[in-house]
Amino acid sequence: MAVYCGRACRKYLLHLAHDNVDFRLPEIKALLSLRNRPFDTSETFSEKSPFWQLKGLSEDDIRSVMSRTVCGKSSFELWGHGTTTDELRTSLLEYPAENMAPYLQQNSTYKINVYTFNKTLVFKDRIKKIDALDFLPFKGTVNLKDPEHIFCLLEDYGSDPNDIPEEPFHIFFGRWIADGQRELIRSYSVKKRHFIGNTSMDAGLSFIMANHAKVKADDLVYDPFVGTGSLLVACSHFGAYVCGTDIDYNTIHGIGKASRKNQKWRGPDENIRANLRQYGTESLYVDVMVSDASKPLWRKTAQFDAIVTDPPYGIRESTRRTGSHKDIIKPPEDFSGESHVPVSMAYHLSDIFADLLNFAAHHLVLGGRLIYWLPIYRPEYCEEMVPLHPCLTLISNCEQTLSSHTSRRLITMEKTKEPEVCEAFLGGGPLV
Numbered sequence: 001m002a003v004y005c006g007r008a009c010r011k012y013l014l015h016l017a018h019d020n021v022d023f024r025l026p027e028i029k030a031l032l033s034l035r036n037r038p039f040d041t042s043e044t045f046s047e048k049s050p051f052w053q054l055k056g057l058s059e060d061d062i063r064s065v066m067s068r069t070v071c072g073k074s075s076f077e078l079w080g081h082g083t084t085t086d087e088l089r090t091s092l093l094e095y096p097a098e099n100m101a102p103y104l105q106q107n108s109t110y111k112i113n114v115y116t117f118n119k120t121l122v123f124k125d126r127i128k129k130i131d132a133l134d135f136l137p138f139k140g141t142v143n144l145k146d147p148e149h150i151f152c153l154l155e156d157y158g159s160d161p162n163d164i165p166e167e168p169f170h171i172f173f174g175r176w177i178a179d180g181q182r183e184l185i186r187s188y189s190v191k192k193r194h195f196i197g198n199t200s201m202d203a204g205l206s207f208i209m210a211n212h213a214k215v216k217a218d219d220l221v222y223d224p225f226v227g228t229g230s231l232l233v234a235c236s237h238f239g240a241y242v243c244g245t246d247i248d249y250n251t252i253h254g255i256g257k258a259s260r261k262n263q264k265w266r267g268p269d270e271n272i273r274a275n276l277r278q279y280g281t282e283s284l285y286v287d288v289m290v291s292d293a294s295k296p297l298w299r300k301t302a303q304f305d306a307i308v309t310d311p312p313y314g315i316r317e318s319t320r321r322t323g324s325h326k327d328i329i330k331p332p333e334d335f336s337g338e339s340h341v342p343v344s345m346a347y348h349l350s351d352i353f354a355d356l357l358n359f360a361a362h363h364l365v366l367g368g369r370l371i372y373w374l375p376i377y378r379p380e381y382c383e384e385m386v387p388l389h390p391c392l393t394l395i396s397n398c399e400q401t402l403s404s405h406t407s408r409r410l411i412t413m414e415k416t417k418e419p420e421v422c423e424a425f426l427g428g429g430p431l432v
């Protein structure tokens with residue numbers, strides 16, 4: 001006989017979006033770790049599958065993850081699972097009746113949805129599948145428009161659109177709990193953003209970065225290559241105070257040539273603060289400044305909860321840093337003055353990342369995260385190319401392919417040591 005089953009044996013099913021596949025695991029892990037929860041899956045777990053079974057969690061944990069995830073589409077309390085309809089039936093009959101009962105009451109309303117991955121079913125076949133569930137003790141009334149409880153039969157037909165099997169590989173049945181935040185991708189689309197530039201970060205990826213960074217309410221987040229502030233927009237959505245710097249005077253001041261078609265010059269109030277105002281988070285705007293990331297202006301004690309950034313790649317925009325004539329021309333012996341005229345110098349990619357990691361080691365709180373994009377030439381890439389730092393632990397490294405030869409990797413690091421400790425350990429040598 002099935003017995004009552006609390007958190008220890010309840011399972012939850014996550015249905016994940018099938019884009020940005022590499023980014024899903026670090027996102028869900030980060031969101032669970034915000035609640036100090038482990039990521040514990042079924043034995044059959046496959047990272048590439050759109051369906052993940054999670055164990056050892058409560059419904060509140062799942063609701064909390066769904067309130068932030070952009071990789072997760074929806075979540076269910078899993079009542080049964082099988083590789084055939086017979087197996088599903090056996091599994092459902094084994095599920096504790098006490099766990100089902102509150103949702104099957106006579107005075108309640110419900111509906112059952114059918115979702116198929118990698119196959120489209122005609123209406124008649126969907127109804128057949130719902131009718132086949134009549135062995136479940138539903139006592140309520142069907143209400144398709146506004147039901148109290150929603151159940152879902154989910155079928156997985158694999159991921160090869162050229163080889164769709166007759167029968168699904170996996171069938172799940174569960175009670176719907178909550179949907180994820182996919183809607184943010186549309187509502188925060190840069191197409192509708194007040195202030196944009198040529199390299200404004202896509203809304204979905206900005207939210208994924210904020211989630212990988214574990215950004216939360218009242219955090220202080222910094223972007224040293226802030227551009228038009230897309231990453232600040234996403235971080236402020238989760239309640240963080242935000243600030244940034246950029247070498248480009250026009251971008252910081254919202255002036256100069258517009259990036260939109262049919263618009264020559266940026267209009268008044270086209271700036272980062274106005275972007276936050278557009279989404280109702282202006283109160284979380286700290287400030288932005290013109291500054292060169294190779295010459296940080298922060299005092300030693302400045303500390304950020306997260307650094308979330310998209311450094312220049314030199315593909316769509318130049319990698320520049322300020323220099324002075326004395327960096328280039330060796331002054332004559334008898335030269336006594338100093339040049340203050342900033343000139344632009346090449347800022348090599350390896351220096352950008354070494355500076356960024358060093359900055360993060362000194363200016364993140366312990367446990368704070370650095371999230372950034374690393375451009376990659378795919379034929380030559382190997383993991384050893386990812387820059388490391390003794391004070392920062394590599395958490396994840398996810399690829400977004402841009403072309404057959406190029407990609408960028410989203411790197412997540414966590415500060416696990418103070419630089420003084422690392423320096424003492426290394427005998428005071430350089431950190432990068």
Ligand SMILES: C[S@@+](CC[C@H](N)C(=O)[O-])C[C@H]1O[C@@H](n2cnc3c(N)ncnc32)[C@H](O)[C@@H]1O
Nearest residue numbers: 200201225227228230246247248292293320321
């Ligand atoms: C990829 S873009 C960032 C785009 C930004 N995430 C957005 O959504 O608009 C990189 C930015 O780095 C800035 N940049 C280039 N060299 C820099 C430097 N040495 N210090 C600070 N910012 C720099 C560029 O002006 C550009 O705005």
